[in-house]
Structure formats: C-alpha cells, structure tokens
Amino acid sequence: MVRVEPMRLEDLEGILEIEEASFPTPWSRKSFLYELLENERAVYLVAREEDRVQGYIGMWLILDEGHITNLAVHPRARGRGIGELLLKALMAVSRSRGINRLTLEVRVSNLIARSLYAKLGFVGAGIRPGYYLDNNEDALIMWKGL
Numbered sequence: 001m002v003r004v005e006p007m008r009l010e011d012l013e014g015i016l017e018i019e020e021a022s023f024p025t026p027w028s029r030k031s032f033l034y035e036l037l038e039n040e041r042a043v044y045l046v047a048r049e050e051d052r053v054q055g056y057i058g059m060w061l062i063l064d065e066g067h068i069t070n071l072a073v074h075p076r077a078r079g080r081g082i083g084e085l086l087l088k089a090l091m092a093v094s095r096s097r098g099i100n101r102l103t104l105e106v107r108v109s110n111l112i113a114r115s116l117y118a119k120l121g122f123v124g125a126g127i128r129p130g131y132y133l134d135n136n137e138d139a140l141i142m143w144k145g146l
Contacts, residue, residue, distance in 0.1 A: 001049065002047050002048070002049045002054060002080075002082060002085060003047070003048050003049070004045050004046070004047050004048075004085060004086060004089040005045065005046055005048055006044070006045060006046075007036060007044035007045060007046045007056060007058075008036075008046075009033075009036060009037075011046050011048075011053050011056070012029060012032055012033075014046075014052065014053030014074075015032060015046070015053060015056055016029060016032070017074070018053065018055065018056065018072050018073070018074045019072065021074060021075050022072040022073075022074075022075070023072070024134040024135070025132075025133065025134045027070065032044075035058060035069075039060070041060050041061045041062065042058060042059070042060055042061075042069075043058065043059045043060075043061065043066075043090070043093055043097075044056060044057070044058040044059075045057050045058075045086060045089055045090060045093070047073070047077075047082045047085060047086050049077070053074070054073060054074050054076075054077040054082050055071075055072060055073035055074060055077060055082045055083060055086055056070070056071070056072060056086070057070065057071045057086040057087065057089075057090050058070050058071075059090055059093075059094070059102075061097060061099065064098060064099060064100045064101070065099060065100065065101045065102070065103060066090075066094045066099045066101070066102045066103070067102075067103055067104070068090070068102060068103070068104035071083060071086060071087065071104075071113070073086075083113075083116055084116060084119070084120065087116070087117075087120055088120070090102075091120075091144075091146060094146055095146055099146060100145065100146055101143055101144065101145050101146060102122070102143070102144045102146065103141065103142065103143045103144075104117070104122070104141075104142055105128060105131060105139035105140065105141055105142075106139060106140050106142060107132060107137050107138075107139060107140075108127070108137065108138045108139065108140050109137060114140065114142075117142050117144075120144065121144045121145075122142040122143065122144040123142060123143055123144070124140050124141070124142055125141050125142065125143050126140075126141045127139065127140060127141065128141060
C-alpha cells in the first residue's frame with residue numbers, strides 16, 4: 001500500500017535516486033536540504049511503499065498561491081497512479097493552508113505529465129520560452145483554482 005507522508009531527511013537517498021532517473025538536470029542534495037531545513041515556505045511530500053520512496057512532490061507557498069516545484073515518480077513505479085496520488089495529497093495540504101490556486105511549469109514535450117495535470121483540472125495559461133536550460137525547451141505554465 002502506498003502512503004503519502006511529509007518528506008524527511010532520511011528520504012533523501014531515495015529522492016536523489018528518483019531525481020537522477022527522472023531529470024536531465026537533477027536537483028542536488030544541497031537543494032533538498034535547503035528546502036527541508038531552511039525554506040519555511042516549502043512543503044514536500046513523499047509516496048512511500050514498504051518504507052521505500054516511490055515518488056515525491058514539492059511546493060512553495062507564496063501568499064495564497066502554491067507553486068509546484070517538482071513532481072517525480074521512480075521509473076519502477078510509474079503507471080500506477082502515484083503521481084496522481086501525490087498531486088491530490090498536495091491539493092489537500094494546499095486547501096488546509098488557505099491556498100487558492102496552484103501553478104506549475106511543465107516541459108511542452110512532456111505529454112504524460114501534461115495529461116495528468118489536465119485530468120486534475122490544471123489549465124494551460126502561457127509559455128515560458130527557453131525555460132529549461134539543458135535544451136532550451138519551452139515550459140507550459142499551468143494553473144488550477146482550488
């Protein structure tokens with residue numbers, strides 16, 4: 001059974017493994033340490049199954065909005081609804097903290113992620129040209145009202 005819980009320092013090895021497997025420019029250990037220990041506006045959740053991190057999601061709280069910073073599921077666990085579970089859990093946390101809207105950027109080529117976001121009510125609202133530095137790909141900006 002998959003459980004969604006707040007991210008802990010002990011989760012970092014699993015998180016970094018997922019980062020490496022998922023992104024061309026993964027976040028560093030230092031970045032996650034900052035988010036967990038110093039950024040008071042950050043919320044990070046993990047999907048755990050039998051004490052193994054299967055995925056994670058993060059958000060920054062900015063006034064009454066939440067900016068989703070990252071969402072990733074380990075390749076071995078993809079296609080099982082874990083990304084959707086994480087997003088729904090983050091939406092619940094957002095509502096409980098008075099967040100009215102969520103936003104995120106997604107690669108225009110990431111059709112699987114875009115489909116998931118659309119399924120949960122996110123709507124495209126613009127493009128950030130050349131947003132991704134690894135290949136200069138554009139990002140689609142998406143929003144969802146809560």
